[in-house]
Amino acid sequence: MKFPSIGFEPFFSWVNRTRILYAPSVRKELAFELSQLGGSNVVLFTDKGVSKAGISQKIVEQISNSELKLAGIFDNIQQDARMTNINDGAEYYRSCGADCMVVVGGGSVMDTAKAVNILIGTGLDDFKPLAEQAGLWEDAKPLPPHIAFPTTAGTGCEVTNAMVVLDVESKSKLSVTHPYCNSDIAMLDPELTLSLPPKITAFTGMDALTHAIEGVSSVGAEPIADALGLHAIRLISKYLPIAVNEPENIEARGNMLIASTMAAMCFCNTMTGATHATAHALGALHGIPHGMANAIMLPLVMEFNIEECPERYAVIADALGLQVHEDEISTAASKSVQAIRELKELIGLTETLRDYGVKNDPEHFGPLVELAASDGQISYNPRYVEENDLLRLFNQAI
Amino acid sequence: MEYWKDQHEPITAFLKLFEKAKEDPELSEGLKKVNQLIWFDYTEDGSDCSFHVDCRNGQVVAKQGKPSEEPDLIMSLSADDAHRSWSNKLNPVMAITRKKIRVKGSATGLLKLAPKLKKVALIYEQALNELNFLDKILK
Numbered sequence A: 001m002k003f004p005s006i007g008f009e010p011f012f013s014w015v016n017r018t019r020i021l022y023a024p025s026v027r028k029e030l031a032f033e034l035s036q037l038g039g040s041n042v043v044l045f046t047d048k049g050v051s052k053a054g055i056s057q058k059i060v061e062q063i064s065n066s067e068l069k070l071a072g073i074f075d076n077i078q079q080d081a082r083m084t085n086i087n088d089g090a091e092y093y094r095s096c097g098a099d100c101m102v103v104v105g106g107g108s109v110m111d112t113a114k115a116v117n118i119l120i121g122t123g124l125d126d127f128k129p130l131a132e133q134a135g136l137w138e139d140a141k142p143l144p145p146h147i148a149f150p151t152t153a154g155t156g157c158e159v160t161n162a163m164v165v166l167d168v169e170s171k172s173k174l175s176v177t178h179p180y181c182n183s184d185i186a187m188l189d190p191e192l193t194l195s196l197p198p199k200i201t202a203f204t205g206m207d208a209l210t211h212a213i214e215g216v217s218s219v220g221a222e223p224i225a226d227a228l229g230l231h232a233i234r235l236i237s238k239y240l241p242i243a244v245n246e247p248e249n250i251e252a253r254g255n256m257l258i259a260s261t262m263a264a265m266c267f268c269n270t271m272t273g274a275t276h277a278t279a280h281a282l283g284a285l286h287g288i289p290h291g292m293a294n295a296i297m298l299p300l301v302m303e304f305n306i307e308e309c310p311e312r313y314a315v316i317a318d319a320l321g322l323q324v325h326e327d328e329i330s331t332a333a334s335k336s337v338q339a340i341r342e343l344k345e346l347i348g349l350t351e352t353l354r355d356y357g358v359k360n361d362p363e364h365f366g367p368l369v370e371l372a373a374s375d376g377q378i379s380y381n382p383r384y385v386e387e388n389d390l391l392r393l394f395n396q397a398i
Numbered sequence B: 001m002e003y004w005k006d007q008h009e010p011i012t013a014f015l016k017l018f019e020k021a022k023e024d025p026e027l028s029e030g031l032k033k034v035n036q037l038i039w040f041d042y043t044e045d046g047s048d049c050s051f052h053v054d055c056r057n058g059q060v061v062a063k064q065g066k067p068s069e070e071p072d073l074i075m076s077l078s079a080d081d082a083h084r085s086w087s088n089k090l091n092p093v094m095a096i097t098r099k100k101i102r103v104k105g106s107a108t109g110l111l112k113l114a115p116k117l118k119k120v121a122l123i124y125e126q127a128l129n130e131l132n133f134l135d136k137i138l139k
């Protein structure tokens, strides 16, 4: 197989606002960088799990040993960014007189903090009407200083200019975009991810891999995002099994953090596809962690999509490290699906929807199909997905 | 305007589209679930260039012009971009990020129908055909 011709839409745009600093212990640069951004009175956003693992303490130490002042710590963030958490977070930010935020956590923490910063920047106190507007680009202005430390190599929320907010009332996930909501600086410090348990390492890593694979195969795919997504796939397929099996391996942890950021710089420009659409529905209705839901759905959706753009799955197979140079495009493409199944096996992700109590009956499948069919991400899937297709995909995932 | 001779042509086309979309059970059910008074505002292309859809209370009624009541949602764009959007050549979410579509009010309901734009585009093509607007069909 020679590198195939890969088409893309004649018009595309690509952006990444966030500056990225990488090094083991890069947190030592926090005080300098934050003061460069004009921040001095810091509110730290994190969650109880990250605090309990002693990770946010490592950042608190950096603040305490510097000119910066720690105005307060907000650690009340639950799984998935939630409207009430966001509004409480903004109230806390104001009450402690902070002028900048440092965010330490995974996707839920980072997305909550992004929404808080929008409230702070706009002087508003309720995020719900903003979330319902979906796109906050009209008159958008830069927000107060914001530095993020991702503690999972997964969501890439430190660089994406969108946040996914769970509306508990309507049991749905709303995607909201704002041009300045991502962090000004993402500090990738792999030492902060060393204590992440193997299971969480595995499924958050699969979220990153899904971003890269769906980003490269989406209808919005384009060459700049391809470069980022394909290299992320190379790094994840090499380093995810190592990070799962040797949690303290700093090289593997570092490469996974870099890869998850690169995958996010890919997909936030190209969007994703049916894996994310179905995963959002599974998360909203059955509380399945986002990465786990992606891991369950990814090979099934790839299989469904392959006929639509085999050349894209062939380069994905190549990036997965498979020997495809002698193969026809279609053969190479189908090998990519098998490789994902083998990778899941290798990192111990054998769960199906059944393990999360999802049953093969209309009561469960009806709402799942309805929610996935109306998820914004499904529009970017390379193959048009009918409701019947969704039903079949959920069925296969039981 | 690239596609329209005057400000009335696009409204004629879009009202025809809604008339036909109402006959499709899936789209009509989807619109009823949105349950809003929506104003599609193209007045940047002429003061009469707009229409509204009232899909509250289990009905779908599309009429020319600005609604007399306060709309729940206003989508402001150019008549050309609206044409691209109904033809499924302009992704609404991407268009929002490039300020080609300006949103006021809750858009979550209407955006849930965005994945159906492929179907809408087929109906729009039929509408343009019926109106003899053949030169406007985007391939």
Ligand SMILES: [Fe+2]
Pocket: A155, A207, A211, A276, A290
């Ligand atoms: Fe994701």
